[in-house]
Amino acid sequence: MDAYQKVLYMENQPVIEQALRAALQVKTVEINWLAGDASDRTYYEVHTEKEHPFALMVLGEKDRILVQQGAYDWVSLQQFLLSHGLPVPTIQSIFPDLGLLLIEHLGAESLEKKIRAAKNSEEIAVLYRSIFPLVGKLLHAPQHPAYTQRKFDQALLTRELHFFRTHFLQAIAQLMLSPAEEHQFEQEVQIISAHIEAQSRFFVHRDFHSRNILFHQDGPYIIDFQDARLGSPVYDLISLLFDPYPPVSIPLRQQLFQEALSHTSQLAPQWQPVFLQRLLKILGSYGFLGHTKNASFLQYIPTTLSFLSAIPTYDPRWPFLSGELLHRMQEAQRHTA
Secondary structure (H helix, E strand, O other): OOHHHHHHHHHHHHHHHHHHHHHHOOOOOEEEEEEOOOOOOEEEEEEOOOOOOEEEEEOOHHHHHHHHOOOOHHHHHHHHHHHOOOOOOOEEEEEHHHOEEEEEOOOOOEHHHHHHHOOOHHHHHHHHHHHHHHHHHHHOOOOOHHHHOOEOOHHHHHHHHHHHHHHHHHOOOOOOOOHHHHHHHHHHHHHHHHHHHOOOOEEEOOOOOOOOEEEEOOEEEEOOOOOOEEEOOOHHHHHHHOOOOOOOOHHHHHHHHHHHHHHOHHHOOOOHHHHHHHHHHHHHHHHHHHHHOOHHHHHHHHHHHHHHHHOOOOOOOOHHHHHHHHHHHHHHHHHHO
């Protein structure tokens, strides 16, 4: 929770409780902290005399302004996804002046937790296969302004690779590029970004990993979908199967990835460039989050690097990004391990 959210909640707690009692038509309200990780939202669990608890989403300052303007993307995307039969939490009430959303409480049984509790690789495979239909439904989502106003275009993909250079390559791996390498890096970033933009015609969640999929009433639900946009048809599948949070072997990840590719014709476009860009981007994210929010994010860097080491991504169109640079990153990791 950021400083703004702490002040908002502590100063307004009596007002918040009164607003919840009125909205839910209950006499008692008990609010307990539930979750807060890398996002700008913090979640509380709301208990009343009713049978089931609710989840209270406390927004950061920028999002509070957007919800007051009726322009908060989480709300428009929730309505769009729900209208097309996708499992997302329902909205109970919105409190624009307080920067709060009261939503369905899905519990805390994430895909990551279920994978960690699995007894063997077959149980893990069954869990992942239960998510594949959701990927297919998202790919078939009709075009709608709720997400088509944003896109994985060349500018965004380029910014993400610059973010990787700053927050991982320089800050974590301590790798400084020569002027000639900087020039080649910039050239190849533009080429790979333009290549991926050409595939950006499908609904993409953008952060479709095991902590953003919750199991509720025996079925998977999607959360944290507010950054959805047009993107490559393989983006969410890569995010799902090459997510370093759950302990899953690389051979099983590869097997399930190929299985999913073979069953969905829309996943036919070349996936290696998207795989490379996505993993470089999340290395930058872990570097940034590890230094600014929670050092525990740094533990996921070795696993992410192992994906890049085990799965060939070399491409003569961007030889430095997919070859020499990856080799130097692996060497830097070995020296710091």
